[in-house]
Amino acid sequence: MNIVDRATFEAELDQLRAREKAHTREGDAIAAARRRLPVVEVDASLTLVGPDGPTTLLAAFEGRSQLIAFYFMWHHASSAADVCEGCTFYTGQVRELSILHSRDATFAVLCQGPYAESRRYRDFMGWDMPWYSAQESAAELLAGRQVGMFYLVCYVRKGERVFETYSTSGRGVEAMDNSYGLLDLSRFGRQEPWENSPDGSPQEWGNESGNPHPYRVGGRPIAQWTRLSAGHMDPLTQD
Template structure:
């Protein structure tokens, strides 16, 4: 069902303004509780232990071969996203993974991240020439490195599925892994979901708890921004 075909009977009930305000206040109380719970979870995440990175993982950037420490670009922290852009991806080499492309569209102005002593970058097996061509076509401006070999992907849980690894280094330039997230855990990086979750129609996916008669489709409808009708 498309949005244009949603019948009026499937829309939310119509109530007087005072009744709407009461419902909104009740929802706001729950949202504030969720915000406090999210803050508490973030505080717990900051207290997680870290584990040393012992292997000498190698990458290629615009200026040649580098190590993991070089990806920090002189900052203390590194957030690294594994983007699937390689020969087994549909549309290669003109296209990257649809889900990864959806993610990359949401990367913010990284000056704000950098200002907090943190670097965000992406890694893929593709060579730098192909990465440069794809970033230009898609309008992305993200540091993006070529993976050399399969060890990094295997060791950090991103050989078969995308993922976000977080690293930090100490004053002796020893690198540590502090966090990892994949699947729906990465939704915080894609505010499209936050916008859709505010609406009566929601994400319009079949798994959602949504009133009858509203649009539903299978997940994974998202993809490359230049391929929508």
């Protein structure tokens, strides 16, 4: 660490803040361009399965004009430990939906597995966001994308017609995250090997051989341990 006096520290910080402001303004410009993208129509009647059985993509809007959908990967898990750790990491950080609702937007998880066992996982995790199975319609909903990967997809409706307006790829799902955003402000960052960090910084979280998985500890997604200690049941299938 380079230890300096307060004045030197503030001067360096001001230089960085100028870069951060430019980054923020560029992000605003990208968001403005995103709002002007063309749209593609999606069959509003495509089948989802929810708590009351089969329903439609249109119904998942819950009467609002916009739908922000997270496509949750699924490995036909028989226990919670087998569920996608990345999907768990991101989904678990979407908690308070009232601000979205005030802007006439609904958030929902569209799981790419069967409803019954994936809903049991939602309950295991203590989540309360709207949850559907998109298994039957995933290939059509994700046209041009690889089924089985996770995505954020945004929709708007005009009456009973539905249009896709945007979707993420790669790290775009970090829009759901706050943990990494906070860690990015800290001295050690995410502590993952791909980061450009000063020599000597801890970087033990990653996928390289011998290093712990960034989203798993002890063979299961990190967030699950508190659920187990609270007595939640691990099996997701029923006899």
